[in-house]
Amino acid sequence: MVFIETNNEMTNDFVSNKQRLFDRWAPSYDCLFPSVIYQAIHQRLLKYVNLPPKARVLDMGCGTGRLLNRLASQFPNLHGTGLDLSSEMLRFARSSNCHHPRLIYLRGEADTLPFAENQFDAVFSTISFLHYLHPEHVLNQVARVLKPHGSFYLVDINCPQFLEPYLQVFQTTSAEAIRLYSRESRQQLGANAQLKCLGHHSLLTPVLLTVFSK
Numbered sequence: 001m002v003f004i005e006t007n008n009e010m011t012n013d014f015v016s017n018k019q020r021l022f023d024r025w026a027p028s029y030d031c032l033f034p035s036v037i038y039q040a041i042h043q044r045l046l047k048y049v050n051l052p053p054k055a056r057v058l059d060m061g062c063g064t065g066r067l068l069n070r071l072a073s074q075f076p077n078l079h080g081t082g083l084d085l086s087s088e089m090l091r092f093a094r095s096s097n098c099h100h101p102r103l104i105y106l107r108g109e110a111d112t113l114p115f116a117e118n119q120f121d122a123v124f125s126t127i128s129f130l131h132y133l134h135p136e137h138v139l140n141q142v143a144r145v146l147k148p149h150g151s152f153y154l155v156d157i158n159c160p161q162f163l164e165p166y167l168q169v170f171q172t173t174s175a176e177a178i179r180l181y182s183r184e185s186r187q188q189l190g191a192n193a194q195l196k197c198l199g200h201h202s203l204l205t206p207v208l209l210t211v212f213s214k
């Protein structure tokens with residue numbers, strides 16, 4: 001596992017670059033081929049989701065809000081918050097919010113979550129963890145905002161050979177901008193943040209779900 005040493009300026013550049021890329025991608029995000037894959041992933045993820053009645057959930061890096069709409073349809077008493085770096089992604093999420101006011105969307109960064117501790121029964125992250133510069137900070141934040149025994153559903157690409165098309169979308173060859181985590185490194189990162197790994201499930205060949213509990 002590689003942790004990247006950064007100063008504030010590097011971190012700000014990294015985050016603004018990501019924001020620009022996702023703002024640019026937002027208008028076509030739900031129409032392009034990767035979206036078909038993402039929606040298949042969301043559908044398969046539901047099979048493993050276990051929530052208490054009236055669950056409060058956070059979707060970190062929520063993009064256009066497709067996963068939260070699906071969760072809110074499946075769990076009629078759920079309240080969800082979507083958080084994303086990209087204002088443009090959030091604009092589309094708000095305009096396709098089928099469950100207002102049960103679902104709300106906020107702009108923010110995953111490594112400084114703007115919530116008090118012990119707020120959520122579950123946190124979701126689908127195909128966004130690979131973008132985080134400081135994964136260890138993000139996991140500490142997830143552990144902080146989860147209620148005791150709450151769940152973290154981490155879904156990400158885990159096969160390097162499937163990264164190539166993704167790097168093309170981002171017009172970068174830099175694997176530094178996107179990082180993949182094996183089963184072992186997910187487990188280790190979780191343990192460092194006091195999150196217990198309950199298991200891994202393949203959702204698609206290159207996409208792995210890891211479930212953690214606080």
Ligand SMILES: C[S@@+](CC[C@H](N)C(=O)[O-])C[C@H]1O[C@@H](n2cnc3c(N)ncnc32)[C@H](O)[C@@H]1O
Pocket residue numbers: 015018019022038060061062063064066067083084085086089108109110111125126127128131132
């Ligand atoms: C590939 S999209 C996935 C969106 C959604 N989770 C899905 O399954 O369709 C990755 C999302 O992560 C967001 N993101 C990237 N870095 C982030 C950060 N540091 N904090 C919050 N969101 C971030 C991007 O803006 C983008 O909307």
